[in-house]
Amino acid sequence: MEGGTERGNDGPNYVEATQKSIGVLRFLKEHGPATLSTIAEGTDSAKSTVYRHLRTLEDAGYLVETDDGYRIGQLFLDYGIEAQRSHPLYEAGKPKIDALAEKVGEKVWLVVEENGYAVYLYMQSGNELYRSFTRVGYRGHLHAFSAGKAILARMSKSEVNAILDRRGLPAYTEQTITDRDRLFAELDRIRQQGYALHLEEAVDGGNAISVPIQHEDGSPIGSVCVAGPAHRLNESYLRSELSDLLLGTKNEIELSMRYEA
Missing domain, CATH: 1.10.10.10 (Winged helix-like DNA-binding domain superfamily/Winged helix DNA-binding domain)
Incomplete structure (x- = not known):
């Protein structure tokens, strides 16, 4: 969608x-x-x-x-490659995404917010096969994806409300959060635990976990996401195993952006 x-x-x-x-x-x-x-x-x-x-x-x-x-x-391919490479998160994030995908064996995404949408900037796939409707360049509503919620959680309430006023809260599945108060409560939880989940909220049978990538002032640059089938990436595994790995990747990317720019 x-x-x-x-x-x-x-x-x-x-x-x-x-x-x-x-x-x-x-x-x-x-x-x-x-x-x-x-x-x-x-x-x-x-x-x-x-x-x-x-x-x-x-x-x-x-x-x-x-x-x-x-x-x-095909001229758009040239534009697309330039758009991808010109984002400041791409160069710092790409090698870290590649390393994480090799470690976890799943699809790992680098996601940014643009114009009120979650935009999938880069992806590396591990050994496990998982076909999804998302692709590099895909735009989705921030509230339906863990990657988007991780970004929203690091925005001010007024910034989030402005995006919701403009883009709405459409349902992707029966599990999608479509109530504004519920979403803000979810964003509070994300800030407290440091990561975001979507459990079949974006696509039936698909789960994901994401962490925000932040500027020094705490504002979001984007997020890192690991996504896969719900039977393999169940909630317990996401929380107990993948959360720490993603938080480590987050720290590495933030340090790279801060000191290697």
Whole structure:
């Protein structure tokens, strides 16, 4: 599940043509190669309007026209790699994530907050197989994932409320916290114990544990997450075994960012 409540589109700084191009790109990302007619129908736009946007985006290298229709161009791969590498947490966190994945044998993620979402910046997989809907570049609601809750727990109440007002509290599963008071109580517990869990809150059958990565002033930079199937990563194992390992990784990353910058 991606997306959420966006900013209003009727303000003085709103550019309708730009928003239309973004809508075309978002449709193709979510639905794969598509013809002009399919895109026009899917974006509720006139074919003539969509055609102009497609040609503009194609000429600039952001789209490619194939036998199956238009698709996202590989230029976005270049942008994506630059976006990943330019985040200050990436260089400091990557070797620590790799080492932790080898040690625990599970998927280990480096996650950051951007624009009110949890963004999955980097992943290394251990020996154990686990397929999930998350991927590098995935954006999810912060409240539904342990990685996001770990970040929220290190924000001020006003900052958390601003994100919830903007993005909401949608349910990913029946276990997702969708009540604001319950979420704040959960964030209090996370601050006290030093780590966050999600127990089938983001996906049925999947559990995870995360710890925040923080600046010297305590504000969050991101989080480290270990995720896997609930039968392997049960609550007892997450708390008794993985929490200390993640807290050690957290300390290493914070020291690297502080003294190797």
